[in-house]
Amino acid sequence: MTLQATPLRLATSAPDFEAAFKARLHWAADTDAAIEQRVADILADVQQRGDAAVLEYTRRFDGLEADSLAALALDPAELKAAFDALPDAQRNALEAAARRVRSYHEAQKKASGESWSYRDEDGTLLGQKVTPLDRVGIYVPGGKAAYPSSVLMNAIPAHVAGVGEIVMVVPTPRGEKNPLVLAAAHVAGVTRAFTIGGAQAVAALAYGTATVPAVDKITGPGNAYVAAAKRRVFGTVGIDMIAGPSEILVLADGSTPPDWVAMDLFSQAEHDELAQSILLCPDAAYIDAVQREIDRLLPAMPRREIIAASLNGRGALIHTRDMEEACAISNRIAPEPLEVSSREPQRWEPLLKHAGAIFLGAFTSESLGDYCAGPNHVLPTSGTARFSSPLGVYDFQKRSSLIEVSEAGARALGPIAAELAYGEGLQAHARAAELRLEGRP
Template sequence: MKLIADPARLSSASGTFEQELAARLHWSSAQDAAIEQRVADILADVQQRGDAAVLETTARFDRLTAASVAELELTQAELKSAHDSLPTVQRDALAAAADRVRRYHAAQKKACGESWSYRDEDGTLLGQKVTPLDRVGIYVPGGKAAYPSSVLMNAIPAQVAGVPEIIMMVPTPGGEKNPLVLAAAYLAGVTRGFTIGGAQAVAALAYGTATVPKVDKITGPGNAYVASAKKRVFGQVGIDMIAGPSEILVLADGTTPPDWVAMDLFSQAEHDELAQSILLCPDADYIAQVAQAMHRLLPEMPRAEIIAASLSGRGALIHTRSMQEACEISNRIAPEHLEISSREPQRWEPLLRHAGAIFMGAYTTESLGDYCAGPNHVLPTSGTARFSSPLGVYDFQKRTSLIEVSEQGAQVLGRIASVLAHGEGLQAHARAAEMRLKSS
């Protein structure tokens, strides 16, 4: 059967555009009931039996048998050995990516992650104390593929934030360990690592076992089991987000080579069949050129079947009235990755309010952001960029309010608090404030 890249062809001028766009954007995050129940059973089992449950579940799902969870732990010597044994070209590329990611997050910490305080005229001190979390867990997907970039993007901002303990969980089906993933863990400052995956890894991090330490927050992407488990343990620990399928939206003015845009759309479609790739452009002829390029390039792609299914099921090539309208539609979609493939990206960027990351100019392919540009590639999906942000240093810090009221300040604040507390019927609150007032 011949595979065809066949995204929907839409026009914003059509009377049915809104309904057609909504149908393309729809994605249900509801998991299969059977998965939800299995995840609930795994979490309860690990919470009750700890290491024993982790061992049994790991043997069942990853075909990895061990006498103890300690045997599943990755030593620092093993991480360093993996790093040192890499081919020079891989080792250098990993180091360069890690350096760029670290520099970006160091700048982020300096901009928004510092403590501050000030004093009122009466001497009262008010401020904010920023401190890192004590221990975090990062989940790195494994199995179908290996993701050293996910190690860098999750561990480095935690390290830059000052988190003293970073615990990595990475599934290794059949016991096969990827040296790039281990080397990335070595470079990124992972404290401890375990070859455990799935819901049992999330449960072990959230509840703690005799071997796996309990963490304060869990970050990192995973399959449906991992997403469901993270959702269920939220509250017991913090989480970064519940990620949906990957997305790319390209705003094009028709000046970028069509092959480049076609391949950028492929770059997200190849993740899985539910991934979404959308092109918004006011030039109908250019849209046709991109469509032709997609048909021509698809047979060359190793993951052609996945790309074709993604584009046919959720992809769209949308003809807009103008670039301004394209920006308006983009804001409504709030995509994970947003490329401004234009000769004047700075002209359109101010109009764009909602996106996980914005890639400006024809040379700024989203792939560079995935691996080595510097900003984090863990981004909000499914329209959540309207109210949430990329993973960053701030996700591994917490803010504590600082209040030191002077004697003089207590005379002013105490009277205000007394009135409001009496109004709420909380007399002890009022009395506590009144006791600090000087008798007149």
């Protein structure tokens, strides 16, 4: 039987559009209760037994035998050796991608990551001090596939932010280390690395063990167990986000070659069966052409079974009344990446409010952003772009308010603070402000 990928066809003019649209978008983010309980047990065990628990789970889940957790540490020399051993084409591509990612995040730091202060008319200094986190942990997936790009996107902004120590964890099932991942760690400035993964790696980073140092924040995607573990350790450490399945939304006016758009839909669908790929377009004939290209191109794709399952289960080709309506629907979806595949992308960009990243023009494929364009590919999923931002330098910094009140300022501000404090019934607050009115020392 021929494998088929037939995304759901919808039209905004249809009377049942709203119900069908909402049903197709729905994704249950609730973690399975069995996974939650298993993760809770693993976290508690690692917190109690440290290295021994991490070793036990690494043997059980990754089939990786070691006498000690220290034996699973990756020496910086091994990372450099992996980099030196890469074929020239891979080494050059990795360095070029890293340069672009670093350049973008350095510009981001200059724009939003500097300390500042000013003095008001009373001589009081007010400002903000920006400091990097001391130590962060980055989780790099290593189960079904290897992701050197995840190393670059997590470690480089941390390095640019000035983080003192970057600790990488990456599962290596049966001890199979990916040279490109190790090389990326070398290029990106990873300080320490361990070949451990899963909830046990998250626990080791959050709580610390005799071998793995406790970190201040954990970033990076993983499976359901990793996501559940990150959710549970939040508060003990910071986290970047709870990531859902991969997504792509293509907003097309019908001017882009349909095979380009079909392949862009494939590029997210091939991640996993729950990934979501959606096309919004006011040209019904063009949507038909994209479907024909899907049919033509699918058989040649190595991950065609995953693509087909994704497009059949969660994909959609939506016919809109016009591009303005397409932009409005895009804002409702708030996609992870949004491609504006149009002759006039700058015309539509002002209408687009909610997206993790906006890719403008037919030549700007989302895959370029995944690897080497420069902006971060760790993006908010499942509609959270309505209130969340891509991973960046600011995720690895914290801000402290600076306040230095002059004597004149204390006289001006003291009565205000005292009046409000008495109103709240907090006499010590009020008196602390009033004492400064006496002008001592």
